[in-house]
Amino acid sequence: MTVRKLIFALLLLCAGLAHAQLTIEITGAGANQIPIAITRFGGEDALSQSISEVIEADLQRSGRFKMLYAGNVNPLPAEINQVSFADWKSRNADALVIGAVSRLPDGRFEVRFRLLDVPKQVQLGGVAYAMTAAQARTTGHRIADYVYEKLTGERGVFSTRIAYVIKQGQRFELQIADADGRGAQTALASREPIISPAWSPDGTRLAYVSFENKKPVVFVHSLTTGQRQAVANFKGSNSAPSWSPDGKQLAVVLSRDGGSQIYLVNADGSNVRRVEASGSIDTEPYFSPDGQTLYFTSDRGGSPQIYRMNAGGGAATRLTFDGSYNVSPRPSPDGKLLAYVTRNAGRFQLATLDLASRQSQVLTDTQKDESPSFAPNGRIILYATEIGGRGVLAAVSSDGRVKQRLSVQAADVREPAWGPFTAN
Amino acid sequence: MNKNPITVLAAALLLGLLAACSSTPVPEQSAAAVEERTPGSTAPAKPPSPPPPSSSATTKPVPPPQVIPANPLKDPANILSKRSIYYDLDSDAVKEEFRPLVQAHAKYLVENRNAKMLIQGNCDDRGSREYNIALGQRRADGVKRMLLLMGATEAQVESVSMGEEKPRCTADQGDACMAENRRSDVLYGGEY
Numbered sequence: 001m002t003v004r005k006l007i008f009a010l011l012l013l014c015a016g017l018a019h020a021q022l023t024i025e026i027t028g029a030g031a032n033q034i035p036i037a038i039t040r041f042g043g044e045d046a047l048s049q050s051i052s053e054v055i056e057a058d059l060q061r062s063g064r065f066k067m068l069y070a071g072n073v074n075p076l077p078a079e080i081n082q083v084s085f086a087d088w089k090s091r092n093a094d095a096l097v098i099g100a101v102s103r104l105p106d107g108r109f110e111v112r113f114r115l116l117d118v119p120k121q122v123q124l125g126g127v128a129y130a131m132t133a134a135q136a137r138t139t140g141h142r143i144a145d146y147v148y149e150k151l152t153g154e155r156g157v158f159s160t161r162i163a164y165v166i167k168q169g170q171r172f173e174l175q176i177a178d179a180d181g182r183g184a185q186t187a188l189a190s191r192e193p194i195i196s197p198a199w200s201p202d203g204t205r206l207a208y209v210s211f212e213n214k215k216p217v218v219f220v221h222s223l224t225t226g227q228r229q230a231v232a233n234f235k236g237s238n239s240a241p242s243w244s245p246d247g248k249q250l251a252v253v254l255s256r257d258g259g260s261q262i263y264l265v266n267a268d269g270s271n272v273r274r275v276e277a278s279g280s281i282d283t284e285p286y287f288s289p290d291g292q293t294l295y296f297t298s299d300r301g302g303s304p305q306i307y308r309m310n311a312g313g314g315a316a317t318r319l320t321f322d323g324s325y326n327v328s329p330r331p332s333p334d335g336k337l338l339a340y341v342t343r344n345a346g347r348f349q350l351a352t353l354d355l356a357s358r359q360s361q362v363l364t365d366t367q368k369d370e371s372p373s374f375a376p377n378g379r380i381i382l383y384a385t386e387i388g389g390r391g392v393l394a395a396v397s398s399d400g401r402v403k404q405r406l407s408v409q410a411a412d413v414r415e416p417a418w419g420p421f422t423a424n
Numbered sequence: 425m426n427k428n429p430i431t432v433l434a435a436a437l438l439l440g441l442l443a444a445c446s447s448t449p450v451p452e453q454s455a456a457a458v459e460e461r462t463p464g465s466t467a468p469a470k471p472p473s474p475p476p477p478s479s480s481a482t483t484k485p486v487p488p489p490q491v492i493p494a495n496p497l498k499d500p501a502n503i504l505s506k507r508s509i510y511y512d513l514d515s516d517a518v519k520e521e522f523r524p525l526v527q528a529h530a531k532y533l534v535e536n537r538n539a540k541m542l543i544q545g546n547c548d549d550r551g552s553r554e555y556n557i558a559l560g561q562r563r564a565d566g567v568k569r570m571l572l573l574m575g576a577t578e579a580q581v582e583s584v585s586m587g588e589e590k591p592r593c594t595a596d597q598g599d600a601c602m603a604e605n606r607r608s609d610v611l612y613g614g615e616y
Contacts, residue, residue: 193589195553209557214542214616215584216557237561237585240554253558255583258565260558281558297555304555327552341552348551370552415553 033066034151035092041099041111042076047136051111054140055097055147058158058180062148062379063402068093076100080116080123088118095124095151097143108132113143115150124150137182157375161419162382163187163197163206164393167412174208176223179375179418181406187223196240196371197417200247200267206417207231207241207250218252220267231269242286243267244311251275251285251294251311262296264311275313287311288331295319295329295338306340306353319353322360328371331355332378337398339372339381350383352398363400373418374398384414496532497612503528507610508592509567510603516562518570526567529610530574533581540613541581543567548602549588560585567608 038056059065068091077083078100088096099113114126127146131139138159145156157179166173172194177184188194192211199206204224209216216239218232232238236255243250247267254263254272262275262285276282280300287294288308295308298316303324309316320326325343332339338353342362350369353360368386375382375395380402382395387405391412395404407413496502509522518526533539545560545567564583571581593601 193586195587195589211586211589214611215544215582216587235582237557239557239585239587253554255561255565255585260561281555281562283558284552284554297552304552325551327555343551368550 035066036095037068037070037093038097043101049136051140058144163417165415199419245291382416509608511606533576542611543583544609545585548605557587
């Protein structure tokens with residue numbers, strides 16, 4: 001495998017956001033990268049944010065494209081009949097993205113792009129968007145999603161968002177950012193820890209655990225209104241929320257009846273019921289994509305291992321057997337893979353388990369991996385780790401080939417959760 | 425009211441003044457009463473002698489410093505001010521050396537039925553945050569069970585877990601540092 005090192009230091013355009021800015025570094029490269037060139041869009045200089053740069057950075061980060069030099073083109077083509085295919089062929093491009101930005105009478109901008117197949121000299125598609133100047137990044141992500149899906153056959157995740165927790169001194173912030181780490185916004189700031197954020201399936205709410213009451217309490221927080229509600233605040237500890245795929249209930253872990261046990265509760269905090277009763281630790285429940293199964297961590301066999309059971313309760317089946325510490329199960333969106341954290345000789349590493357073949361694979365070479373979270377297309381797993389004594393987020397393609405690191409200056413970043421697809 | 429030293433002293437003074445007219449020797453008694461209230465005081469204020477009837481000088485009572493009894497929960501000399509139980513790696517067993525501490529807190533809860541307690545279990549930062557909440561819960565539950573066996577009531581004690589989120593030592597990742605983070609903390613009502 002050829003290992004290349006590409007560094008993307010995203011410029012901090014806004015000094016005020018500097019503390020919250022995630023910087024992304026990519027290592028490794030996927031197999032069979034598609035060679036693609038993205039020209040500057042004519043007229044995009046009128047925007048403070050270049051759209052073609054956003055598209056290029058998105059596709060680059062996915063590890064599935066080989067970005068080719070697209071400069072020295074004059075004039076910039078906006079339609080297929082303005083393209084010199086011989087030139088792009090000599091640059092070894094298989095795909096080409098061209099576009100143009102023009103001002104609309106109402107002050108907004110029209111962004112048009114075309115995706116071209118260079119060897120066949122045909123147009124694969126194109127869309128025009130009307131947007132405000134402030135929506136340049138969002139538009140770039142949408143175009144990148146379009147290109148990604150056309151060329152790979154899979155849905156792109158560039159328009160999705162991620163949630164994570166930043167610890168700066170004694171201050172904790174639950175932040176929401178675009179999938180590229182830009183545009184971070186603080187949904188909750190607290191002097192006490194915040195952990196285990198979990199997106200509702202429609203992307204409008206986050207469940208999380210806050211320690212603001214000197215104990216763990218599960219909240220559900222509406223991102224649009226900023227309103228939140230304690231949905232599990234019983235005697236003892238309340239933690240590990242996981243949404244059912246229909247968004248109507250949460251699996252949570254409560255200690256109210258002794259020990260740490262799994263319960264279901266409606267999203268408004270009503271109708272609490274116990275799923276199972278064991279004398280062991282049962283925690284980290286996670287719904288399968290079809291909502292029928294709960295994956296969870298239990299030490300019923302003497303060491304923490306991953307099990308699954310019917311979401312309504314019943315007998316549990318053990319899934320992990322290698323090693324004495326396998327925790328934090330997260331099924332992939334297609335339900336075929338399980339991401340989890342395994343301990344190998346004192347190192348905590350991200351691994352996957354193929355649920356059909358029961359083959360497991362360690363994906364990382366870091367020491368303190370935690371909290372895996374699948375991108376909604378299943379291609380990337382975001383997780384927390386520590387590098388140089390500092391908490392960072394990292395991402396790895398689910399085949400282990402492409403790796404990214406996301407860090408924030410002078411702060412610890414942890415507890416990532418990748419949000420769902422957003423309706424376009 | 426009667427026990428207020430100022431009232432006692434004022435009464436003593438009044439008696440003293442009366443004594444000047446009658447001949448009942450009471451100042452001695454009132455002096456003793458005041459002494460009792462200033463244990464350990466190096467220079468207790470003596471009650472003024474009744475002024476000689478011919479004198480134009482007047483006297484004012486000087487009350488002794490008030491002694492407020494130390495809160496046993498905060499008194500460094502009292503075992504009840506010891507609030508942390510430390511654990512071995514991967515263990516929720518309360519070690520023998522911490523038994524007297526748990527016993528003292530149980531006794532306090534038995535003697536103060538209105539007192540409420542929160543036990544927060546804690547872990548070092550290795551491994552999953554959520555699994556560490558469960559491990560911390562097991563530590564806190566263990567302490568709670570001991571307290572209940574020693575006479576505390578269910579309504580008095582809540583056991584919760586802070587997982588790895590509230591480390592006492594963050595200086596390094598060494599074993600000694602992590603040992604400080606494997607603990608249960610005892611908090612009383614008003615402290616949480």
